[in-house]
Amino acid sequence: MADTPRAFVVGHPIGHSRSPLIHGEWLTRYGIDGVYSAIDVPPQNFAALLVDIRAGKWAGGNVTIPHKEAAFERTDRHDDAAEAIGAVNTLWMEAGKLVGGNTDAYGFSANLDQRLSGWRDGETALVLGAGGASRAIIHALLEAGYKRIDIANRTVTRAEQLAARFGNKVAAHGWASAEALISGANLIVNTTSLGMEGQPPLELDLGSAPSGAMATDIVYVPLETPFLKSAAVAGLKTCDGLGMLLHQAAPGFARWFGHFPEVDEDLRKIILSDLAAVHA
Numbered sequence: 499m500a501d502t503p504r505a506f507v508v509g510h511p512i513g514h515s516r517s518p519l520i521h522g523e524w525l526t527r528y529g530i531d532g533v534y535s536a537i538d539v540p541p542q543n544f545a546a547l548l549v550d551i552r553a554g555k556w557a558g559g560n561v562t563i564p565h566k567e568a569a570f571e572r573t574d575r576h577d578d579a580a581e582a583i584g585a586v587n588t589l590w591m592e593a594g595k596l597v598g599g600n601t602d603a604y605g606f607s608a609n610l611d612q613r614l615s616g617w618r619d620g621e622t623a624l625v626l627g628a629g630g631a632s633r634a635i636i637h638a639l640l641e642a643g644y645k646r647i648d649i650a651n652r653t654v655t656r657a658e659q660l661a662a663r664f665g666n667k668v669a670a671h672g673w674a675s676a677e678a679l680i681s682g683a684n685l686i687v688n689t690t691s692l693g694m695e696g697q698p699p700l701e702l703d704l705g706s707a708p709s710g711a712m713a714t715d716i717v718y719v720p721l722e723t724p725f726l727k728s729a730a731v732a733g734l735k736t737c738d739g740l741g742m743l744l745h746q747a748a749p750g751f752a753r754w755f756g757h758f759p760e761v762d763e764d765l766r767k768i769i770l771s772d773l774a775a776v777h778a
Contacts, residue, residue: 504533505754506559508547512538516769517560520747523768524759532557532755544568551589551596557754558590560747566630573598583633584663587746590753602634605746607642610714612745612761614737617712620684622646626676626700627690628656631716635687636664648683650676681706686729688715693723695777700725704732715739719773740766 507517513536521534537559539547544565550556561569569586570576574595579602580586586598610617623639625632628651639647647668651657657670671679680686680702692700694717702725704713713729718740726736744761752758 502531502533503557503754503756504535504555505557505750506535506537507562508537508539508544508559508565509562510538510540510564512536512562515562516743516772517562517747519769519772520744520765521751523765524751524757525755528755528757528759530755530757539565541565541568545572548572548589548596551591554591558588558750559754560750561587561589569598572596576600579603579634579637582637582664585630585633588750588753590750599749600634601746601749602631602742603638603641604749605742605744606635606638606716608745608748608761609739609741610737613741614712614714614735616710616735617685617714617737618642620644620712622682623648623685623687624676624679624683625649626686626688626692626702627651628653628660628670629689632660632689633663635689635716636660636668639685639687640664640667644685648679650679677703677706680704681708683707684711686711686713686734688713688717688723688725691717693717693720693725695719699723702728704729704734707732707734710735712736716742718743719777721770721773740769744769 507515515536518536525532566585577599580598580600583600588599588601623644649657650671652673654672661668661670691697712735714737715723716739717723721738729736748759
């Protein structure tokens with residue numbers, strides 16, 4: 499049918515994406531006549547995809563690596579999160595304009611709201627890493643009311659650029675300072691790829707963390723990373739990164755298909771089962 503809403507996730511490569519599984523489950527669950535596809539588009543063809551959205555061939559879509567910055571530059575306007583983060587991961591049409599949003603910060607916060615109660619009571623956070631993902635995390639932490647955020651990164655200049663972007667509540671440090679910063683952190687967030695399957699583990703002594711401290715990782719393969727294991731051993735409350743992936747998908751689904759979906763244990767089990775099959 500011509501009026502069936504069609505949405506996508508675009509990247510290059512895109513075969514690894516779990517987004518079609520997530521959105522496909524919701525389309526089935528809510529009985530919605532819609533289509534969600536993964537499309538592999540190299541950077542030189544990305545602008546043509548935006549022309550197709552403006553022409554009504556798509557309701558919109560998700561944007562992943564390497565297109566998030568290009569989507570930011572080529573959309574007509576941004577939501578507040580995309581403006582703060584400087585990258586777009588969700589596209590939709592509104593009043594004849596192509597809008598770029600960013601749901602990564604929302605996904606991070608919604609995951610912690612669901613699985614790490616009390617995290618919003620913290621005042622100081624330590625963010626490990628200063629890559630693209632850390633921008634969304636810092637935005638989320640500032641939105642949640644954190645008064646100080648320390649970034650520890652191997653390349654200090656990268657951390658300094660990030661701190662400058664977000665203002666005087668955010669401070670930059672070299673990686674060697676990470677363990678010293680743990681003693682003052684209510685929440686520790688790993689945004690690096692350390693601990694991801696095929697990567698070396700993230701090794702930090704978390705023993706100096708204050709009472710009631712919490713830890714989370716945006717990596718979800720493996721579900722319990724070495725960092726989260728060591729955090730649990732040190733007595734920290736922990737939360738895995740899978741929920742961030744699931745929750746960040748929900749606002750886009752609502753935009754394209756008209757129903758705000760639920761992130762529940764059934765959805766987690768479907769994605770975990772798929773991950774287990776792929777990594778068996």
